[in-house]
Amino acid sequence: MARGGARVVSGPAPDPLALRRNRPSDKAGWTLLPAEGRQGEPPEWPLTEATPREWDLWFELWGRPQAVMWEELGQHFEVALFVRSLVEAEQREAKVDVRKLVRQYLDSLGLSVQGMLRNRWKISPGVEPAPAVVVDGGPEVPAPPRKTARDRMKVVPFRGPGA
Template sequence: MPRGGARAVSGPPPDPRSLRSTKAIDKGGWRTLPAEGRQGEPPEWPLTTPAERELDLWHDLWVKPQAVAWEDMGQELEVALFVRTLAEAERADARVDVKKMVRGYLDSLGMSVAGMNRNRWKIAPAVEEPAETAEPVRRPSARDRLKVVPSGEGA
């Protein structure tokens, strides 16, 4: 077993706000994923016949922002293996090693905060749709506040 030295996932994850990470950004290091997620139908299931739960997970995952990056990198097989492993890990009698595999997939696919940082991904701020614009409330002017009293009244 090697002693000391760098490891693939050693040290703190990169921080997009740090000066050192800013240099990585300049080199194209951080990728901003769309908040609305991936649009369209999910890719074709690449493994053997899926269970119904696997298809549900598959459809849920392919609308996430991370799915844009998975598609660009051709990670359909890795996502399918994650789905199959996650479905197995959900069972009450699931083995601990299967649950640990799920954690590894979460990180490698950018589904956890640590995984997002290690992949140097961030999600764009959500664009809120403008609310229905009502008539702007008009404050009364000084002239509106003056009451005109006709002569002869109030005496």
């Protein structure tokens, strides 16, 4: 087993809402994925004959927002291996190693919250209208935007000793 040193997934995942934005790791930025998911037919199955359950998962996964990036990065084999491993992990007598592998695939393919953060992917907000607030039974008024931590900060002038 490896000892010491940084690991690929060591430390907290990046936070897109963090106040401090001057970190060298933030230079890459965040990728916004379409909320409606990837459009069109899924790619051809790259492995040997697929089972009906594998076909169902394959079609479902290639409609997700993350599939846009998988296609761009050419991750057809990774997604297919994830599907095959997931089907195996669903079995009652599945080994723990297979289930661990599925968990790792979830993270690396951005299918978990941690995976989305580590890949620096965000799903764009849908086109839903802002929530409305009813004031004294009158007409609905859009809810005011929430203040961020940065908005709540106040600059206090330095007054030196004895001031």
